[in-house]
Amino acid sequence: MAVWDDLIGQSDAISIVDAAVSAARRTDSEDSAMTHAWLITGPPGSGRSNLAFAFATALLSDGSEEGQSATKRLVDARSHPDLAVLSSEKVIITIGEVRDLVATSYFSPSISRYRVMVIEDADRMRENASNVLLKALEEPPPRTVWILCAPSEADLIPTIRSRVRAVRLRVPNVEDVAQLLVTRDGVDPALAARAAREAQSHIGMAHRLATNADARARRERTLQIAIGIHSVSDAVVAATELLEIAKADAEAITTERDATERGNAMRSLGIEPGDAIPSGLRGQLRALDDDQKRRVTRSLRDGIDRILVDLLSFYRDVLLIQLGVPGEPINLVLNDDLVAASRACPASETLATMDAIATARERIEGNVTPALALEAMLVAARRKARR
Numbered sequence: 001m002a003v004w005d006d007l008i009g010q011s012d013a014i015s016i017v018d019a020a021v022s023a024a025r026r027t028d029s030e031d032s033a034m035t036h037a038w039l040i041t042g043p044p045g046s047g048r049s050n051l052a053f054a055f056a057t058a059l060l061s062d063g064s065e066e067g068q069s070a071t072k073r074l075v076d077a078r079s080h081p082d083l084a085v086l087s088s089e090k091v092i093i094t095i096g097e098v099r100d101l102v103a104t105s106y107f108s109p110s111i112s113r114y115r116v117m118v119i120e121d122a123d124r125m126r127e128n129a130s131n132v133l134l135k136a137l138e139e140p141p142p143r144t145v146w147i148l149c150a151p152s153e154a155d156l157i158p159t160i161r162s163r164v165r166a167v168r169l170r171v172p173n174v175e176d177v178a179q180l181l182v183t184r185d186g187v188d189p190a191l192a193a194r195a196a197r198e199a200q201s202h203i204g205m206a207h208r209l210a211t212n213a214d215a216r217a218r219r220e221r222t223l224q225i226a227i228g229i230h231s232v233s234d235a236v237v238a239a240t241e242l243l244e245i246a247k248a249d250a251e252a253i254t255t256e257r258d259a260t261e262r263g264n265a266m267r268s269l270g271i272e273p274g275d276a277i278p279s280g281l282r283g284q285l286r287a288l289d290d291d292q293k294r295r296v297t298r299s300l301r302d303g304i305d306r307i308l309v310d311l312l313s314f315y316r317d318v319l320l321i322q323l324g325v326p327g328e329p330i331n332l333v334l335n336d337d338l339v340a341a342s343r344a345c346p347a348s349e350t351l352a353t354m355d356a357i358a359t360a361r362e363r364i365e366g367n368v369t370p371a372l373a374l375e376a377m378l379v380a381a382r383r384k385a386r387r
Contacts (some may be wrong), residue, residue, distance in 0.1 A: 003057045003068055007050055007170030008180050008203075013040075015166055017051070021058045031278040034114065035165045037137050037146040039122075039155055045202025048149040048171070052118050055147055056083055071112075082112040087120040095129040096263030102136040105144050115144045122148040128292065130157045134293035139162045142295070165283075171201050181210045197330055200313060201322035211346075218249050222307050223314050227337050235378035242307055243371050304370050308361050314338070315354045322347040353381040 004014050017038075024034040039053070041050045041328040043209070053075055060082055061071035074080035086101045109115045110162065119125075137146060137160065146164070153161050177196035180203070187210045195210035198219065208215050222245055225238050260298060271277060315349065317329035321342040329338055342350075360377035364370055 003054045003061070004168060006180070006184060007054060008053065008176040010047060010169050012053060013167045013169050013335070017055045018058070023053075024059075025063055028222075034069070034142040034145055036057060037164040039147070039148045039150065039153065039156070039161070039164040040169065041150055041166060043171055044201065045174065045204060045206075046169040046171055047203055048169060049120050050203070051167070052120070052147045055060070056080075056116040056118060059114045059116050059145060069089070074251075082109045082115045083118070084116070085118045085120070087118075092126055093121070093124045095126070095132055098125065098129040098132045102132060105136055105146070106141050106171070107270060108141075109143050113143065114130045115141070116147065117144060118147045120149050123150040125156075127157060132146075134159050172203070174201055177201050177203055177206050181206060183243050185211060186209065187309060194333070197312070197328070198310075198330065198372060200330060214251075214252060217318055218245050219310055221245060222310050223331065223334060223337075224312055226314060227334075227341065229378060229381075232379050235381070236375055239371065239375035239378050242374055243304070246303035246307050247300060249306065249364055250299040253303070254299045287289075300365060304364055304374070308357050312357050315350050315357070317346055318342045319350045319354070350351070357380040384385055 005232055014293045040051055040055075042048050057072045057075045060075065060080055061067040070191055071080065078085055084101055084104050086097055101119070105115065105117050107115060119133075134157070140146070142199060143165050146157070148160075150156055153166055174193070177199070178189070178192040181192035181195060182189050185207060192206075192210055194204045195216075199206035199209055202352060209219065222242065227246075229235050229238050231326060231335065287317065313330040314334070317331050317334075317338045318341045319327070320327065320371045329335060331338060356377045359380075363373040363376075
């Protein structure tokens with residue numbers, strides 16, 4: 001088994017980290033050849049976290065096929081003793097979380113050659129938290145490797161950027177994502193192709209659309225709501241409906257993820273399903289429950305953003321038809337609706353609607369109340385269309 005098997009369309013990035021791992025294994029001195037801090041960047045859905053944990057697996061294993069398989073199981077469960085992960089689903093990563101992670105980075109590896117520290121969504125660190133991490137990067141222990149993930153290098157402070165080796169990912173093409181769903185998840189090829197296309201090559205979202213009928217239904221409902229808006233009053237009602245869809249989608253994702261996390265935590269603590277939880281371990285599970293409750297705000301915000309991205313994809317398809325640009329639309333199953341919408345207004349109005357959606361995304365990221373941002377977006381788009 002190769003640790004890179006589930007990574008698609010990233011041959012350049014894989015060659016960089018694989019070469020680094022190989023060079024480190026050939027070095028027997030205490031001063032390892034391994035770069036102590038890495039930054040993996042790329043757009044959402046490009047596989048930043050997948051590469052980070054594949055990289056961690058390669059560093060923590062002995063290189064043999066059996067060793068890689070055993071290490072991968074532990075890394076996937078986030079239970080490897082030499083792996084520490086900071087994966088915040090809240091709006092920000094707090095200074096306390098970074099301090100705790102930095103403290104563990106000074107522990108010596110217990111069963112592997114390295115200790116690996118992974119920070120997903122490192123762009124969510126504020127400056128004070130980033131400065132705590134900076135101190136650890138300036139004076140790293142000899143056997144600790146940091147792997148940070150962020151959309152772009154610009155999302156981190158300059159002093160951290162200067163101390164990491166950057167690896168950039170690109171958006172995989174639709175065909176590669178579809179093939180991954182077929183080979184890895186056993187998805188029907190036609191459904192895999194549709195999911196990859198509608199997810200716009202976002203690997204995680206494509207997997208969800210391909211394997212979850214409710215997720216597909218919610219996406220279809222979102223677009224049907226947009227198609228049915230013909231007046232300002234329609235826009236106000238639609239904003240409420242879209243918010244409810246976002247809440248339902250966020251709740252579905254959170255419930256599924258919470259159950260998986262709790263199951264992994266129970267297994268790592270040696271508790272079998274159905275067994276009573278020993279009193280000495282209840283505190284750890286209570287902390288997990290508290291973390292899961294705190295990420296509700298981020299989950300809802302992400303759910304709303306997914307809806308806005310889907311709306312952008314619809315109007316993007318409409319615009320391309322209006323401009324006579326050849327090619328397969330993202331929302332191929334709605335081709336008749338796309339053609340009808342393209343005839344109902346000029347391209348300038350479609351662009352105005354897309355601008356309104358982009359503005360709503362910025363406002364929500366800036367902590368504007370989602371309901372107000374959605375209503376303002378749809379009202380503004382309809383008013384511009386009527387001018």
